[in-house]
Amino acid sequence: MKKLINKPEDVVREELEGIAYAHSDLVKVHFDPNFIVRADAPVQGKVAVISGGGSGHEPMHGGFVGMGMLDAACPGAVFTSPTPDQMLEATKAVNGGAGVLHIVKNYTGDIMNFEMAADLARAEGIEVEAVVIDDDVAVKDSLYTAGRRGVGTTVLAEKLCGAAAEQRRSLKEVADVCRKAKELGRSMGMALTSCTVPHVGKPTFDLPEDQMEIGIGIHGEPGRTRLPLKSADEIVEMLMEPIVSDLPYKAGDEVLLFVNGMGGTPLIELYIVYRKAYEIATKHGLKVVRNLIGSYITSLEMAGTSITLLKMDDDFLKLWDAPVKTPGLRWGV
Amino acid sequence: MPVSRDDVLAWITAIASVLAENKNYLTELDAAIGDADHGANMDRGFKAVMNKMPEIRDKDIGTIFKTVGMTLLSTVGGAGGPLYGTLFLQAGMKTAGKMEMTAQDWAEALEAALNGVVMRGKAEPGDKTMVDALTPALSVYKQAIAEGQPLHIALQRSAEAARQGMESTIPLVARKGRASYLGERSAGHQDPGATSSYLILNAAAQTWKNSA
Ligand SMILES: Nc1ncnc2c1ncn2[C@@H]1O[C@H](COP(=O)(O)OP(=O)(O)O)[C@@H](O)[C@H]1O
Ligand SMILES: [Mg+2]
Numbered sequence: 001m002k003k004l005i006n007k008p009e010d011v012v013r014e015e016l017e018g019i020a021y022a023h024s025d026l027v028k029v030h031f032d033p034n035f036i037v038r039a040d041a042p043v044q045g046k047v048a049v050i051s052g053g054g055s056g057h058e059p060m061h062g063g064f065v066g067m068g069m070l071d072a073a074c075p076g077a078v079f080t081s082p083t084p085d086q087m088l089e090a091t092k093a094v095n096g097g098a099g100v101l102h103i104v105k106n107y108t109g110d111i112m113n114f115e116m117a118a119d120l121a122r123a124e125g126i127e128v129e130a131v132v133i134d135d136d137v138a139v140k141d142s143l144y145t146a147g148r149r150g151v152g153t154t155v156l157a158e159k160l161c162g163a164a165a166e167q168r169r170s171l172k173e174v175a176d177v178c179r180k181a182k183e184l185g186r187s188m189g190m191a192l193t194s195c196t197v198p199h200v201g202k203p204t205f206d207l208p209e210d211q212m213e214i215g216i217g218i219h220g221e222p223g224r225t226r227l228p229l230k231s232a233d234e235i236v237e238m239l240m241e242p243i244v245s246d247l248p249y250k251a252g253d254e255v256l257l258f259v260n261g262m263g264g265t266p267l268i269e270l271y272i273v274y275r276k277a278y279e280i281a282t283k284h285g286l287k288v289v290r291n292l293i294g295s296y297i298t299s300l301e302m303a304g305t306s307i308t309l310l311k312m313d314d315d316f317l318k319l320w321d322a323p324v325k326t327p328g329l330r331w332g333v
Numbered sequence: 334m335p336v337s338r339d340d341v342l343a344w345i346t347a348i349a350s351v352l353a354e355n356k357n358y359l360t361e362l363d364a365a366i367g368d369a370d371h372g373a374n375m376d377r378g379f380k381a382v383m384n385k386m387p388e389i390r391d392k393d394i395g396t397i398f399k400t401v402g403m404t405l406l407s408t409v410g411g412a413g414g415p416l417y418g419t420l421f422l423q424a425g426m427k428t429a430g431k432m433e434m435t436a437q438d439w440a441e442a443l444e445a446a447l448n449g450v451v452m453r454g455k456a457e458p459g460d461k462t463m464v465d466a467l468t469p470a471l472s473v474y475k476q477a478i479a480e481g482q483p484l485h486i487a488l489q490r491s492a493e494a495a496r497q498g499m500e501s502t503i504p505l506v507a508r509k510g511r512a513s514y515l516g517e518r519s520a521g522h523q524d525p526g527a528t529s530s531y532l533i534l535n536a537a538a539q540t541w542k543n544s545a
Contacts, residue, residue: 033407054368054410073444076376080410081366108510110413112453116406139514146513197369200360204369217514219368 002177009197012055012075020063023327026066033083035090036062037072047165048072048094048173051103051158052087053110054079056197057218060155060297063328067150070163070326071100077266078197078300079107087117091126099127099171103157103178105150106134120223124273129171131178133157135185137222137246138215142276149217151187152260152308155296156320163322177319181310186246188215188239189306192229193264195220195299209253214238215260220299232269236276239307242285247313251285258322261295264303270294281309290320296328335433336484336544339401340395342386345401347536349379356530361523366512371525378409378417391430398425398442412510413526416450416463423449436484436545442473443491454509461507463486463526469536471493483545486536493530493539499523499531 005011012034019036020029027036035052041049042308051061052074071094076082079246091100100121104114111132118128132151157178164177191213194203204220207213212235215224230238249255259274261267274293281288289312297306312320323332340391341522350452352359359372377440382404384471406418428434434442439491447467456462473494507513512524 037512076410077370077374080374081412083407083410085407107412109412109414109455112412136514141518145508146510148352149514200364200369204364205363207402217511219511220461221366221368222515222518224518285494295432310476316519 003198012077013197026327029214033089035072035074035086036065037093038066038078041071041094042096044096046096046168046271047098047171048096048100048160049165051098052082053105053179054081054298055300059216059328064158064326066326068166068322068324069158069329072305076327081113082108084113084116084120087114088120091121095126100132101161101171101174102128103232103255104132105154105289109260110145127171127176131182132174133182135187137186137242138188141144150191151218152187152258152297152306153181153310156258156310158186159324160319162317163319184311185247185308187308188243188244188308189304190235190239191262191304193303195302206251217242218246218297218299220302232272233276234287236273237268240277240280243307243309249286249309254287254312255281256290256312257281257288258292260297260306262302262304263298264301265305270305334540334544335435336396340541341397343387344537344540347540348533349383351532351536352376352379359525359529362523362528364443365522366515366519368511370411374411374413375529378405381397381408394434395431395432416454419449419453420446436478436487440475440478443474447452447471456509459505460509461502461505461512462509462525463530465502465522466495466498467525469498475535483527485542485544488538492535495531495534497518499527502527511525
């Protein structure tokens with residue numbers, strides 16, 4: 001394993017220390033329990049938006065803390081959901097009296113830890129709503145399973161909810177924005193390489209040079225199927241077709257097209273992916289009205305990509321274009 | 334002899350060392366069908382529990398179990414944290430104030446613990462989770478004491494049932510937890526959580542050898 005780290009057990013703490021030095025104008029970092037809050041928290045009278053999850057997905061979530069997006073982020077160990085005490089303390093630290101929204105990705109551990117935190121916060125008199133994002137079309141939904149994973153739509157939902165909260169919408173209204181994003185967003189991802197969790201020291205799975213994993217999540221886990229490597233255009237087709245054919249898209253819809261890098265894929269390749277994804281969307285009669293291209297929800301150094309489509313309307317367009325000022329996403333300011 | 338408070342402390346210590354020994358093994362199992370963190374998570378949790386030892390050494394069994402549960406809850410994370418946290422918290426409620434446990438007390442504690450895990454994770458036997466090890470461990474234990482077996486024999490049978498339950502997860506297609514995202518590909522691998530549950534219950538059988 002070659003990594004720019006000191007000791008595996010210090011990775012998350014030292015990353016957080018770096019963030020604290022780098023972005024003291026935007027965020028404050030708390031240790032034990034670990035969480036990041038925007039520098040001016042709590043903002044009185046504003047709904048606070050919180051997310052969290054394992055580390056290793058940077059810039060998500062810590063990089064999205066700041067004006068117009070998240071009020072707090074709770075980083076767990078690498079690929080391990082954070083613990084209830086982190087979310088509870090973060091919830092208390094950002095509560096400005098208008099309630100707190102928890103944006104949770106659909107993973108068993110994340111759900112259980114966030115549920116326990118929400119129960120504890122409610123017991124302390126804080127109004128909490130939680131919305132679970134489950135947008136990964138690679139996983140078949142079923143009553144009997146854990147359901148679809150939460151992936152790319154999470155980033156978009158955090159932006160939209162943050163903007164809605166800045167407009168001083170109520171907790172229910174901000175949660176409605178999140179539920180709508182969850183309904184209207186779909187994603188799918190693939191990996192060219194595995195990745196190495198620092199304390200494990202070797203790649204999570206072996207992936208030969210001429211093979212790829214289709215239908216991956218964001219934890220370096222193997223995907224739904226392993227296939228011979230194909231060209232970029234063919235791969236994008238394999239990702240886009242299941243997304244577009246999974247409701248709710250129909251010809252004439254306006255969409256946001258988000259091409260995400262998994263951490264080890266350069267922007268030059270992401271634009272090649274975007275090119276084909278844009279053409280497929282257009283072929284299906286979808287109008288790409290906004291986009292996001294870059295590595296925003298990653299799996300350490302994994303090479304690969306995920307594609308997310310989000311159906312847009314006037315409200316979503318306004319919320320998307322609203323100013324945002326975070327370490328990882330910044331415009332309009 | 335019933336299980337004393339010191340026996341309980343010895344069990345907790347034995348869990349910490351067996352999980353440390355099996356850290357890489359559990360992580361490898363999790364790498365195959367999950368995200369390669371179960372061993373590290375459990376080891377981190379029980380190391381934190383060991384740091385709490387000085388303050389629980391003179392407490393009742395209920396307080397010891399509750400402290401273990403709270404510590405796991407705040408240090409393990411993932412699915413394992415809330416599930417094992419709940420398991421020990423529920424066992425702690427059943428044993429509140431007790432300085433020793435009879436064979437029947439352990440049956441009730443284990444039952445409450447399993448119910449807690451099921452309530453939190455909503456998994457059923459056959460979903461390829463720790464429930465597949467815990468469920469037969471409880472029923473075999475209860476059956477053994479109903480037959481009048483001494484506690485240490487019941488525990489041995491219970492650990493053996495947990496081992497079989499753990500192995501029974503190999504052919505299963507996961508329906509709960511991260512492994513479920515793999516669909517059919519999860520078959521052919523042993524579930525990491527069922528494995529840690531077996532190790533934990535086996536540690537009890539090993540530690541409480543002289544209990545009746
Ligand atoms: N809903 C559930 N009910 C019971 N046990 C579960 C459930 N989901 C996952 N598990 C157990 O948790 C184990 C994984 O734990 P761990 O790796 O610590 O968490 P994570 O999956 O969040 O990385 C699985 O092997 C399984 O036994
Ligand atoms: Mg895991």
